[in-house]
Amino acid sequence: MGYRVAVVGATGNVGREMMTILEELNFPVDEIHAIASRKSKGVEVSFGDRTLKCQDLEQFDFSTVDVVLMSAGGTVSKEWSEKIGKAGPIVIDNSSVFRMDKDVPLIVPEVNPDAVKDIRKNIVANPNCSTAQLVVALKPLHDAAKIKRVVVSTYQSVSGAGKEGMDELWNQTKAIYGLGDAKPKKFPKQIAFNVIPFIGAFNEDGYTDEEAKMWNEVHKMMDPEIKLTVTCVRVPVFVGHSEAVTVEFDRPISVDEARAILREAPGVLVVDKHEHDGYITPVDAAGEHAVYVSRIRKDHTVENGLSFWVVSDNLRKGAALNAVQIAQLLDETGTLKSSSGFRSITV
Numbered sequence: 001m002g003y004r005v006a007v008v009g010a011t012g013n014v015g016r017e018m019m020t021i022l023e024e025l026n027f028p029v030d031e032i033h034a035i036a037s038r039k040s041k042g043v044e045v046s047f048g049d050r051t052l053k054c055q056d057l058e059q060f061d062f063s064t065v066d067v068v069l070m071s072a073g074g075t076v077s078k079e080w081s082e083k084i085g086k087a088g089p090i091v092i093d094n095s096s097v098f099r100m101d102k103d104v105p106l107i108v109p110e111v112n113p114d115a116v117k118d119i120r121k122n123i124v125a126n127p128n129c130s131t132a133q134l135v136v137a138l139k140p141l142h143d144a145a146k147i148k149r150v151v152v153s154t155y156q157s158v159s160g161a162g163k164e165g166m167d168e169l170w171n172q173t174k175a176i177y178g179l180g181d182a183k184p185k186k187f188p189k190q191i192a193f194n195v196i197p198f199i200g201a202f203n204e205d206g207y208t209d210e211e212a213k214m215w216n217e218v219h220k221m222m223d224p225e226i227k228l229t230v231t232c233v234r235v236p237v238f239v240g241h242s243e244a245v246t247v248e249f250d251r252p253i254s255v256d257e258a259r260a261i262l263r264e265a266p267g268v269l270v271v272d273k274h275e276h277d278g279y280i281t282p283v284d285a286a287g288e289h290a291v292y293v294s295r296i297r298k299d300h301t302v303e304n305g306l307s308f309w310v311v312s313d314n315l316r317k318g319a320a321l322n323a324v325q326i327a328q329l330l331d332e333t334g335t336l337k338s339s340s341g342f343r344s345i346t347v
């Protein structure tokens with residue numbers, strides 16, 4: 001018994017990864033539809049060894065599917081996700097539009113799977129890429145020793161800004177050596193051979209909305225009492241977000257204890273030795289499923305503090321993989337209606 005699945009935004013970075021991961025994780029698919037805007041109608045995308053032609057979002061009858069993985073940007077989600085949810089399927093929405101909606105659970109399956117009980121309008125939100133990997137690492141530690149405060153600096157790859165972001169890094173890198181136009185378009189400043197301490201838009205308090213997303217989403221999924229301060233930085237890396245994280249706990253927790261907790265934690269791989277094969281970079285994490293934790297060490301400046309380095313593939317755990325894992329969670333909990341029309345009771 002499988003499901004009728006639609007992927008909206010199927011030609012984008014994340015949409016393509018969603019197709020790949022549905023296959024990789026053997027999600028029970030009876031039917032699959034690649035959906036995109038009218039201008040991409042007929043564009044071919046791969047699903048395993050099959051080639052699918054994109055169908056037009058405006059023309060597609062969403063009452064014929066059971067689950068929709070949505071990654072077509074905030075404007076499309078705002079217009080379409082609720083309408084699609086009302087037509088019957090559960091929408092797993094990768095935009096920020098519904099993340100703070102009290103009637104929409106925001107889920108990372110390793111962190112707050114029970115939130116599936118809170119689906120009220122057939123939408124589940126997928127968190128921001130930089131939050132997803134952070135909470136996978138923080139949650140098991142918070143369960144062991146309450147987290148009081150977190151300081152995070154992100155090093156976010158250009159693929160977080162979509163294909164245009166990747167093209168800009170590639171073209172600028174070539175242009176700087178004389179092969180074309182190096183003027184920034186997608187990013188506010190030159191990204192090749194540079195770093196930009198700005199992602200998203202400025203808020204009134206001087207933080208960016210990307211930074212605010214991180215504390216809001218951690219509060220919703222984990223604990224509103226945790227204090228977070230965040231600096232989000234774009235770096236000239238194609239795939240893989242990294243985060244330098246410092247955590248203050250309410251009781252002493254040793255490096256060895258933290259390492260042991262993280263080694264057992266779902267979704268986490270600890271790679272932490274004091275040698276050059278003993279820590280992970282975004283290049284190592286690209287194409288992988290895990291959230292890697294390296295460089296765990298004591299923060300000598302506070303009473304109960306640890307610092308560490310968290311890296312993950314932002315297109316995977318930060319987006320497509322988490323969305324497919326949410327679909328698996330919906331399946332495992334009997335929340336999803338299958339193509340036979342059967343819907344078991346939500347846990």
Ligand code: 2RA
Nearest residue numbers: 128129156160161199
């Ligand atoms: C970025 N957070 O990296 C975005 C993607 N969700 O730009």
